[in-house]
Amino acid sequence: MPFSSDDLLARLRERGVEAALHEHPPVLTVEAMLAHCGDIxxxxxxxxxxxxxxxxxxxxxxRHDARVDLKAFRQVLGARGGLSFASPDALREHLGVESGAVSPLAAMNAQPGGVSVFIEQALLEADRINLHPLVSTRTLSIVPATVVAILGEAGHPVTPFTLPESGEPETVAGSGAREQEG
Known part of the structure; x- marks a missing residue:
């Protein structure tokens, strides 16, 4: 049974994790997130x-404004063959979330080793990052090192990365219809 948002928040409280929780209407894209949560x-x-x-x-x-060239990004991830967005069914099966609620915290619902977690180095250096706690109606402002520690303890080591220089064609920006935002 996957963690619910309330289960995850209770687990964080039990660990004494300090995080600010913000409730808001559902946000499914970066643009919607910035409209409702941009001041967090x-x-x-x-x-x-x-x-x-x-x-x-x-x-x-x-970062919310990062651009990714999927062809160049394959090497960063160690992917074999082409990269594509996972289906909504795979989101539910592997992460226990719906589109729009994806964040590294969703790895808590994955089998250890079943999903590789990558977080951009610039985010790991931030004072706080804003993530959905398994639903698109809440945003959690949390210290990045805490996220890394929690995931590591659950068998999901985080790999930091720096974006490669972008080539051209398969660039993904913040408004792609198939992106799972958070």
């Missing part, structure tokens, strides 16, 4: 749930 202090994020040609899954968290 901390770095805002965009999250991608990707799969490669061998059906390996990657949960990637970037």
């Amino acid at each position: 202090p901390g770095a805002h994020t965009k999250n991608l749930f990707l799969r490669d040609g061998r059906k390996a899954y990657f949960l990637v968290t970037l």
